Amino acid sequence: MENCLFCKIAAKAIPSTIVYEDEDLLAFKDINPAAPVHLLVIPKRHFATLSDCSANEAxxxxxxxxxxxxxxxxxxxAVGYEADGTPTGGYKTVINSGPDGGQxxxxxxxxxxxxARPWRGMR
Known part of the structure; x- marks a missing residue:
């Protein structure tokens, strides 16, 4: 998509701090992080929202x-475990879809x- 910010990042027309790339996906650091770790994972192929994906994209x-x-x-x-099995660490994954979904x-x-509980300030 010609005017899509993330398509431009995927095409390397706009700089970003890329942390992962393969033939299908690109992951980069969010420029306005809501937490100490805030990465975005995008498909290189354009889909406007999750609702635009079909079963073919599974x-x-x-x-x-x-x-x-x-x-x-x-x-x-990452999620880890203490010797007694108590979980430690963790992260959140979020896909916002549409205006009411916060996209x-x-x-x-x-x-x-x-x-440490970064989502408390995340919309």
Whole structure:
């Protein structure tokens, strides 16, 4: 999409701090982070919202979601466990869809947000 910010980032026409890239996905640091770790995972192919995806995109959506724990571990916010089995750490994944869902950029993207309860200030 010609005027899509994230399409321009995927095309490397706008600089970003890329933390992961493959043939289908790009992950980069959010320029206005809501937490110590705030990454965005986008498909390189344009979908305005999650609602624009069909069952045909299930493998791509699964790939986006499967990437989240790998990035969470790399950036120090993965779920871990104490010796007694008590969970530690953690992160949040969010996909906002449409104006009432809080979406601001109309290119499907997954937020990976981590740190000490970062979502308290996140809309």
């Amino acid at each position: 493998p791509l959506l699964g790939k986006m979601l499967a990437l989240a724990p790998r990035l969470a571990e790399e950036f120090g916010c 601001e950029v109309y290119h499907l993207h997954l937020h990976l947000v981590g740190g």
